[in-house]
Amino acid sequence: MIVLGIESSCDETAAALVRDDGLVLADVVASQIKLHAPYGGVVPELASRAHLTNIVPVIEQALAVLPRGLSEVDAIAVTNGPGLVGALLVGVQAAKAMAWAKQKPLVGVNHLVGHLLAVYLRRDPASQPLALPMPYVALLASGGHTALYQVDDAQRIQQLGCTRDDAAGEAFDKVGKLLGLGYPGGPIVDKLAALGDPTAVRLPLPMRNKQSLEFSFSGLKTAVAQHVAKHGRPDSDQARADLCASFQRAVVTSLVLKSVAACKQQNVPRLVLGGGVAANRGLRALAQEHCTRAGIDLFVPPLASCTDNAAMIAYAGAQRLVRGERDDLDLTVFSSSPI
Numbered sequence: 029m030i031v032l033g034i035e036s037s038c039d040e041t042a043a044a045l046v047r048d049d050g051l052v053l054a055d056v057v058a059s060q061i062k063l064h065a066p067y068g069g070v071v072p073e074l075a076s077r078a079h080l081t082n083i084v085p086v087i088e089q090a091l092a093v094l095p096r097g098l099s100e101v102d103a104i105a106v107t108n109g110p111g112l113v114g115a116l117l118v119g120v121q122a123a124k125a126m127a128w129a130k131q132k133p134l135v136g137v138n139h140l141v142g143h144l145l146a147v148y149l150r151r152d153p154a155s156q157p158l159a160l161p162m163p164y165v166a167l168l169a170s171g172g173h174t175a176l177y178q179v180d181d182a183q184r185i186q187q188l189g190c191t192r193d194d195a196a197g198e199a200f201d202k203v204g205k206l207l208g209l210g211y212p213g214g215p216i217v218d219k220l221a222a223l224g225d226p227t228a229v230r231l232p233l234p235m236r237n238k239q240s241l242e243f244s245f246s247g248l249k250t251a252v253a254q255h256v257a258k259h260g261r262p263d264s265d266q267a268r269a270d271l272c273a274s275f276q277r278a279v280v281t282s283l284v285l286k287s288v289a290a291c292k293q294q295n296v297p298r299l300v301l302g303g304g305v306a307a308n309r310g311l312r313a314l315a316q317e318h319c320t321r322a323g324i325d326l327f328v329p330p331l332a333s334c335t336d337n338a339a340m341i342a343y344a345g346a347q348r349l350v351r352g353e354r355d356d357l358d359l360t361v362f363s364s365s366p367i
Contacts, residue, residue: 029349030094032101032126033342034087036119037111037139038172039063039070040335041082043090045101046342048350049157050148054090055332055339058082065211069201076114083122090338098130105345108136109362110172116361124357135345136359140367142340143168143302144179146333149343160327165296167287169311170303170336171197171214174243174283176290177367179300182347185367188290189241196279197305199245203252203275207261207268217272218308224266224273229255231278241290248278280311288318300327306334 030053035042039060045053060078064070094100106123109116120136127134144166148158163180165188174197175190194202197214204213209220231251234244252275262268283305291299299319305311312328319326333340 029102029346030100031342031346031349032087032090032098032104033137033338033340033345034104034106034119034123035139035142035336035338035341036079036083036115037107037109038115038336039075039078040337041079041086042336042338043087044338044342045090045093046149046339046346048346050150050343051153052149052151052339054093055151055337056086056090057337058086061212068205068211070112072112072114075112076118079115079118083118087122098126101132103133103135103345103349105135105137105342105348106359107139107142107341108359109138110364111139113361113363120359120361124359128357133349133354134357134359135348135353136355137341137344137348138365138367139341140168140173141182141185142344143170144177144185144300145182145344145347146302146337146340147300147327147329149329149333149339151330151332158327160298160300163294163296164298164300164327165287165291165294166300166302167283167306168303169196169283169301169305171195171201171212173303174245174305176241176287178294178296182344183351187366188294189243189286191243191245193244193246194249196243196245196283197303199249199279200305202249206253206256207271214305214308217276218310220269220272221276221310224269224271226273226277228270229274231274233278234282235286241286241293243282243286245279248275276308276310280308280314283311284314284318287315288322288324291324292322297323298325298327302329302334304335307331
C-alpha cells in the first residue's frame with residue numbers, strides 16, 4: 029500500500045509517499061523559516077498564506093516519483109490537528125479535493141501520533157523494518173509540545189506526563205531570541221552549547237521531583253532572562269557559548285531524567301525520542317548515556333524524521349487504513365486535543 033501524506037499544521041508545507049511497511053518513497057518539505065524570521069516566531073496568517081502557495085507544488089513534486097502519479101496512490105492521509113487552524117485547513121482541503129476527485133480513501137492523522145510513530149520510517153530501500161516491539165515509552169519534545177507517552181500500539185497511546193507551561197522547543201527559541209541569536213533559536217543554541225561549559229552559569233533544574241513525570245520550563249527561561257538583565261547579553265563568544273551550554277544542560281537533563289523515570293515506573297525498557305527537539309545533539313548524547321546505564325534500549329529517528337514532515341503522517345495514516353479505518357469528506361480540523 030502506498031499512502032500520500034500531507035502535513036501543514038504549522039510552518040512546514042510537506043507531502044510524502046510512504047509504504048505501509050514504513051519505506052519512504054518521497055519526502056518533500058517547503059520551509060517557512062525565512063518568512064517568519066523577522067518576527068522571531070510563526071505568524072499564523074502568514075503561515076496559512078504560504079501554505080496556499082506551496083501546497084500544490086509540494087504535492088506534485090512528491091508524486092513525480094511515481095510513473096502514473098496519483099493513480100498509483102492507494103490512499104491519502106492528512107494532518108487534521110493539532111495545529112494552527114488556518115494552516116491545517118489548507119492541507120485538509122487539498123486532501124479532500126484529491127480524495128473526492130480520484131475516489132481515494134481519506135484518513136485524518138493526529139500530528140502527535142505521527143511523531144510517536146516516526147521511528148518506524150525507513151529512508152534507505154536496502155534497510156529492514158525496525159525491530160522495535162511495543163509497548164515503548166516515547167518522549168515527544170518540539171516547539172509546541174513536550175510530553176511523555178506509553179505507546180502500546182498505534183491505536184492505544186497513553187499520556188504519562190506533559191509540560192505545565194512552555195514546551196522545550198519553545199523555551200529554546202525564546203532563549204535564543206533573548207540572546208539575539210536569530211530564529212529559530214533552538215538549533216543555534218545547540219550548536220553554541222557544544223562549545224561551552226555547561227557548569228559556567230548556575231541555573232535551576234526544572235521539576236526536580238523524580239516521582240512526577242511533568243515538565244516545566246518557564247522558570248528556567250526566567251532564570252536566563254534574569255541573568256541577562258543582571259549581567260547583560262554575553263559580550264564574548266565563549267560567554268555566549270557557556271550560557272547556552274548551561275541552559276541546554278538544564279533542559280535536556282530534565283527531559284532525560286523524566287524519560288528514564290517513566291520507563292522504570294511503567295516497567296518498559298524501551299525509550300523513543302521524537303519531535304524537533306529530538307534533533308538536539310545534547311539530548312541525544314545524554315539520553316544514550318542514561319539509557320545505557322539503566323539498561324534501557326534507546327531509539328532515535330534520523331533528523332529528517334524528527335522535524336515536521338509528511339512521511340510520518342503517511343505512515344500513521346497507513347496504520348489506520350490497515351485497521352480498516354476511513355474518514356468521510358466532512359473531516360474537520362482541531363487546534364488542540366489529547367491523543
